[in-house]
Amino acid sequence: MDILRRRWWIPLIVTLGLSLTIFLLAPKYTSAQTAADATAFQNAVADVGDGRTRAAGLVDMAFVFAYIALACALTRDQVATKVGAAIVVLGAVADQVENGLVIAAIGKGRDVTDNAVDTIRAAGGVKWTLIGLGAVVQIVGLVLVRRRSSAYAS
Numbered sequence: 001m002d003i004l005r006r007r008w009w010i011p012l013i014v015t016l017g018l019s020l021t022i023f024l025l026a027p028k029y030t031s032a033q034t035a036a037d038a039t040a041f042q043n044a045v046a047d048v049g050d051g052r053t054r055a056a057g058l059v060d061m062a063f064v065f066a067y068i069a070l071a072c073a074l075t076r077d078q079v080a081t082k083v084g085a086a087i088v089v090l091g092a093v094a095d096q097v098e099n100g101l102v103i104a105a106i107g108k109g110r111d112v113t114d115n116a117v118d119t120i121r122a123a124g125g126v127k128w129t130l131i132g133l134g135a136v137v138q139i140v141g142l143v144l145v146r147r148r149s150s151a152y153a154s
Helices: 002-006 009-025 029-033 038-046 050-073 079-111 114-153
Strands: none
Touching: 002 050, 009 029, 009 050, 029 038, 029 050, 029 079, 029 114, 038 050, 038 079, 038 114, 050 079, 050 114, 079 114
């Protein structure tokens, strides 16, 4: 873990690279994840086709592991950084569920239902809630670490 903490920039670069790859593969991939209904989902997928959107979903699955590594790399002795990272990992589980549901819905083509799209959006909502909360908790922990180290230096 110490090596990962010292080289936190590696998972950051990988995370950014995978995010860019998702966008280049399927610029409307996020629109598919947040579609209001089956028609909106189908339109987002049709923008670049099933294959590229499915590939973006698979890259998104790798992206999840990259941001988990980043969250772990940012942990310190401060408990809040570890709690924040744990919450991000819970959000990552929801993200993987969402990604699997998107890929499955792509496979259904025109037979995808509004209920399936609602389920994707619900998983996405859980994902963003947990990742957002985890990131805030982790940032607060990092600020506390910085303040504590500044207090000892004074």
